[in-house]
Amino acid sequence: MKPIHKFNNGNGATLCHNCYIIISDGLTNDLICPDCLAKLLDLKGYVGELVKMLESVEISDSEREFHPTTIQSCRCMQVARLQEIMPKISEIVKGGETKEYTQEEIDEIVNKTHYP
Ligand SMILES: [Zn+2]
DSSP, rough: OOOOOSSTTTOOOOOOTTTOOOOEESSSSSOOHHHHHHHHHHHHHHHHHHHHHHOOOOOOESSEOOSOOOOSSSOOOHHHHHHHHHHHHHEEEEOOOOOOHHHHHHHHHHHEEEEE
């Protein structure tokens, strides 16, 4: 991701990628303003809670494991996309680096976490 540079009456300015306010006078490598960074960290926390709910497993009275919280869709293309993005979202909110998954790894995560 590259910084957003604008010519601010010839002085140059660097804009936030999220809200487009001027982060700094001059052309710097800054990408995001402090307010948006704080909001992104809040968002990471909220998404982390959501992932935790989706990954939680309980045992039924008949000793069967189940996921009390799931995402469902009757649109197969959206289900396919969820299967692609949920492992990446999970990895990001857990603080790891994103990586390209093999289909086997995706299937393993999907089976383990029951998305959707
Ligand atoms: Zn911003």
